[in-house]
Amino acid sequence: MGAPEVARPGVDVSGACSHEAGHPLLENVIVLSNDRVAEGVGVIVLQSPRVAAAVRPGQFVHLRIAEGSDFILRRPFSVHRAEEGRIHILYQVLGPGTRVLSEKWQGDKMDLIGPLGHGWQVPNGVAHALLVAGGLGAAPLGMLAEELARRGIAVTVAHGAPTASRLVGRDVFEATARRVMTSTDDGSAGERGLVTTLVERALDAERPDVVYACGPEAMARIVAAHAAGADVPCQVSLERLMACGVGACLSCVVATTEGQRRACVEGPVFDAERVIWDATGIPPKHEESAWHL
Amino acid sequence: MAPVNRSMNVDMTVRLGSLELRNPVMTASGTFASGREYAEFVDLERLGAVVTKGVSMTAWAGNASPRIAETPSGMLNSIGLQNPGVEAFCQTDLPWLAARDVPIVVNVSGHSIAEYVAVAGRLDAEPDVDALEVNISCPNVDEGGMTFGTTCAAAGDVTRAVRAATSKTLIVKLSPNVTDITEIARAVEAEGADAVSLINTLLGMAIDTDTWRPKLARGAGGLSGPAIRPVAVRMVWQVASAVAVPVVGMGGIMNARDAAEFMLAGATAVAVGTANFVDPTTTVRVLDGLEQYCQERGIAQVSALTGALKA
Numbered sequence: 391m392g393a394p395e396v397a398r399p400g401v402d403v404s405g406a407c408s409h410e411a412g413h414p415l416l417e418n419v420i421v422l423s424n425d426r427v428a429e430g431v432g433v434i435v436l437q438s439p440r441v442a443a444a445v446r447p448g449q450f451v452h453l454r455i456a457e458g459s460d461f462i463l464r465r466p467f468s469v470h471r472a473e474e475g476r477i478h479i480l481y482q483v484l485g486p487g488t489r490v491l492s493e494k495w496q497g498d499k500m501d502l503i504g505p506l507g508h509g510w511q512v513p514n515g516v517a518h519a520l521l522v523a524g525g526l527g528a529a530p531l532g533m534l535a536e537e538l539a540r541r542g543i544a545v546t547v548a549h550g551a552p553t554a555s556r557l558v559g560r561d562v563f564e565a566t567a568r569r570v571m572t573s574t575d576d577g578s579a580g581e582r583g584l585v586t587t588l589v590e591r592a593l594d595a596e597r598p599d600v601v602y603a604c605g606p607e608a609m610a611r612i613v614a615a616h617a618a619g620a621d622v623p624c625q626v627s628l629e630r631l632m633a634c635g636v637g638a639c640l641s642c643v644v645a646t647t648e649g650q651r652r653a654c655v656e657g658p659v660f661d662a663e664r665v666i667w668d669a670t671g672i673p674p675k676h677e678e679s680a681w682h683l
Numbered sequence: 684m685a686p687v688n689r690s691m692n693v694d695m696t697v698r699l700g701s702l703e704l705r706n707p708v709m710t711a712s713g714t715f716a717s718g719r720e721y722a723e724f725v726d727l728e729r730l731g732a733v734v735t736k737g738v739s740m741t742a743w744a745g746n747a748s749p750r751i752a753e754t755p756s757g758m759l760n761s762i763g764l765q766n767p768g769v770e771a772f773c774q775t776d777l778p779w780l781a782a783r784d785v786p787i788v789v790n791v792s793g794h795s796i797a798e799y800v801a802v803a804g805r806l807d808a809e810p811d812v813d814a815l816e817v818n819i820s821c822p823n824v825d826e827g828g829m830t831f832g833t834t835c836a837a838a839g840d841v842t843r844a845v846r847a848a849t850s851k852t853l854i855v856k857l858s859p860n861v862t863d864i865t866e867i868a869r870a871v872e873a874e875g876a877d878a879v880s881l882i883n884t885l886l887g888m889a890i891d892t893d894t895w896r897p898k899l900a901r902g903a904g905g906l907s908g909p910a911i912r913p914v915a916v917r918m919v920w921q922v923a924s925a926v927a928v929p930v931v932g933m934g935g936i937m938n939a940r941d942a943a944e945f946m947l948a949g950a951t952a953v954a955v956g957t958a959n960f961v962d963p964t965t966t967v968r969v970l971d972g973l974e975q976y977c978q979e980r981g982i983a984q985v986s987a988l989t990g991a992l993k994a
Contacts, residue, residue: 414723416963454961459756459909459937462961487753503963631749633758633960636723638716638736640765641751650744650765655720 414506414636415440421498422476424491428555430483431526432492439475441504447534448509448627448659451477451502452635453491461487466632466654468530468604469505471562480529480558506635507658510534510602510625518544520598520622521567522613524585524605525551528559530627530658531604539566546596547571550585550605554578569596586612593620600625603662614662624662628653693977694984695970697731697951699929700877702814702852704731704786704952707985708942708970711933711956712737712790712816712856713762717776718783724963728784729970731952735776737792737818740801742768746823752889752898757908757935758957759887761823761901764792769805781811788814788854791845792821796831799841800848807849817845819871820858820883822905832858832883835870846875854931857881857922859911864918865925872926880931880954881922882915908957909935916948923949923990937965939972946988 419436426432441451452464465487471478483492494500510530512519519538521531528549538545545567551557552575563570571588572580581588586609592598593616603613604627617624630642630653637655644651645666651657695706709732715721718733727733745765752759766772772789780787789812793799799817806812819832819841831837842855855871857864859882868879884905889898897903915934923930932950935957936942942953958965977985 416724459961461753462756462908462957463751463753463758464960631751633751633760633957634714634720634963635960636720636963638720639714639751639760639960640736640745640762641748641760643745643748643750643765 414503415444416501416503417441418499418501421494421496421500423496424494426492427558431556431558432481432483433470433558434479434481434491434494436477436479436500436502437475438477438502441469441502442472442475442477445469445472445477445505445533446509447537448530449505449507450530450658451479451504452506452632453479453502454500455487455491461490463633464503464635465491466506466635468627468658470529470532470559471536472533478532480526482526503635507654508656510627510659512538512541512543513600513623516543516599518546518596518598520589520592520596520601521545521547521563522585522589522601522603522605522609523547523549523559523563524609525556526558527603527605527609527627528563529604531602532559532562534602535562535566544568546592546598548573548585548588548592550574550588550609552576585609586616589613590616593617593622598622603627610662611667614665614667618663625659626662626665627658628660628665629658691978691981691983693974693982694986695974697986699814699854699931699952700852702786706731706970706973707946707952708966708973709788709931709952709954710734710959710966711954712818714956714959717772717780718785719776719779721959721963725967729967730785732786732788732813733780734788734816734954735772735780735790736766737764737790737821738766738769738772738802738806739764739792739794740769740798740805742766742771747900749898749900752904754887754889754906754908755910757906757910759889759899759904759906760884761899761904763823763901764821766792769802773805773809777809777811786813787811788816790816790818790856792818792824794824796841796844800844803845803848807851812851814852814854815845815849816854816856816880817841818856818883820856820860822858822860822884822886822903823901829858829860829883832867833861835866838867839870839874842871842874842876852877854878854880856883858883859914859918860886865921868922868926872928876928878929878931878951879922879926880933882911882918882934885911885914907935909937911935912941912944916944919945919950920948920992936969937961939969939976942969942973943976943988946985947990947992949990949992951986951989
């Protein structure tokens with residue numbers, strides 16, 4: 391089978407963007423559990439029936455982490471998994487806001503807006519997908535892996551992290567993927583090295599029909615280049631600081647061949663070939679601190 | 684306190700020049716786009732007016748990212764008035780908003796007096812536009828914007844030129860980044876402004892002490908949110924005493940009490956900005972709360988709050 395057309399036609403697993411579908415919700419949610427899964431990394435499960443029923447892979451929720459005005463901005467989080475009225479969110483403690491999130495207890499209440507954004511697209515005719523997760527980049531790929539497996543599409547995962555304990559989202563990938571390739575910077579799990587090396591090899595050996603990537607922007611950019619070199623369409627989920635989350639404030643723009651596009655509405659998933667990496671909106675000097683909220 | 688008479692009919696109407704609003708709750712430019720993004724959360728037809736994102740003559744790309752940073756009780760932004768230009772606005776956003784029964788105030792931006800005039804002239808031809816808000820106070824563009832709002836001469840020149848280009852209600856949005864905001868208010872009033880709105884954001888800066896870099900790519904930006912409310916209330920109070928035209932008050936309004944505070948200081952109407960990001964239903968929450976606030980006190984007309992501050 392030849393490489394399918396990128397995204398445009400094809401089946402839209404995100405249900406188009408939620409704005410076109412017309413149903414972003416403001417929902418009160420309750421914390422069901424909040425567990426530390428690695429140093430500075432947690433998974434919080436929220437009772438959020440309306441979002442759980444509507445969310446499509448790659449979409450996100452805009453979470454208000456505290457009342458009052460200490461943390462005035464909501465935080466966008468990908469929905470990692472959705473099941474029976476619940477959503478799972480993976481987060482990394484990077485600053486005071488995410489620290490507050492890490493201190494939530496069962497029964498605590500918050501509110502969120504969602505589901506938001508344009509998620510992953512599955513082009514027509516895809517039989518085999520390569521998912522690339524760098525660190526917390528596993529967050530938006532969990533639901534996708536489940537959706538692809540449900541539809542009988544073979545899934546290969548290239549999963550990388552600094553160290554073994556940071557390979558979050560492992561359980562979903564192992565339950566859904568035909569093959570999970572692993573790398574860590576310190577060699578504590580899988581190969582020692584970068585996930586982009588695994589991607590290069592998988593593109594060559596497995597000839598996937600499509601690549602889905604999320605992780606540090608430097609990783610996404612290299613994955614996109616490898617995919618383009620192999621003539622395989624690639625989608626990337628990009629992360630931006632965001633205020634409104636609904637397309638009004640223009641905080642989260644990504645530079646694309648179609649102009650400045652809002653990560654909250656036209657993204658967070660973009661066709662990699664349309665992203666202008668040299669001007670994506672976050673200069674490299676800022677990437678390290680973008681989420682130090 | 685006496686029992687609340689929730690059936691009491693409060694007259695919520697207010698007047699900005701020749702423009703009558705069904706209530707005093709407006710949106711702050713740049714926080715509400717042209718309303719469409721919030722229509723899921725808010726019945727736009729309940730609002731006093733929708734004030735649009737700033738519109739310039741040609742498309743502006745805006746600034747580099749990061750464009751925002753969270754700060755104590757507030758946020759910094761340096762969006763840079765990204766917009767598709769007045770023609771695209773008139774073709775796309777305006778017809779959508781005009782199909783709703785709500786007054787439309789279009790925020791006008793420019794790099795030069797000629798650009799302000801050109802945008803105002805283009806909008807003057809649109810019957811669906813009820814008022815123009817001239818932005819002489821954006822801190823995030825290099826030319827134009829705030830540079831027109833920090834001297835009486837420049838503020839007066841822009842106002843005079845735009846006044847000549849439009850017969851619509853003319854609101855001028857003032858910058859707080861001045862030594863004496865009342866002088867600027869008087870200057871724009873003298874040149875024909877029908878109302879003034881204030882405050883735009885306060886210039887601010889935040890630095891990441893891990894990376895030693897500014898949190899905004901542009902370095903400095905505009906501070907908004909509850910952090911600036913006392914400054915805004917003070918300036919509204921000063922300006923309302925200095926000019927005869929109505930004042931639209933804004934700066935960190937999160938709830939009805941905050942809105943009442945601005946009205947007591949002298950504002951005829953108020954605008955909700957940053958709070959839209961926190962809670963997309965803030966505008967209607969403020970509106971309902973303001974009506975209840977009046978009911979609880981037996982106030983028959985919301986306009987009675989304006990300038991009712993006691994010594």
